[in-house]
Amino acid sequence: MTTTTIDGHTVHVNEEGFLTDPSEWDEDLAKSLAAQIGIDLTDEHWKAIRFLREDYAAQGETATLRRxxxxxxxxxxxxxxxxxxxxxxxxxxVAGLPKPHGCV
Known part of the structure; x- marks a missing residue:
């Protein structure tokens, strides 16, 4: 497991850059992660991010697009x-969660 620093946040990441500990995530970090991939977060983005994090907490895995x-x-x-x-x-x-199963 590797650590990296993103805008002052030291976080654990895997080889693809995904956070390996979702508890290290916060909304400021999400803004930095989004900026790294060229996304400006809007209310619609936050709706999707919040759903994904809540669903992950309940299900124990990152939801697919269909879900x-x-x-x-x-x-x-x-x-x-x-x-x-x-x-x-x-x-x-951006949500600080593992890549969904089936994603390449």
Whole structure:
């Protein structure tokens, strides 16, 4: 397990840069992570991030796009607008959670 510092936050990450300890995450860190991948967070982004973190706490794993859409109520097309190209991977990254199973 590697540690890195992002805007003054020392966090544990895996080889792909995903946080390995979700408790190290906070909203300021999310803003920094989003900026690193070119995303400016809006209220819609925060709705998706909060859903993903709450669902992770309840389920013990990072939700897939289908679950975010059906349970979280955020249409898949909107997730692609908010987190272009690889929404599940980018959303998990910004939310400080492991990459969802099945993501490449």
């Amino acid at each position: 975010i859409s059906t349970v979280g109520g955020i249409p898949t097309k909107q997730l692609f607008v908010l987190f272009p190209q690889k929404p599940a991977k980018k959303l998990a990254y």
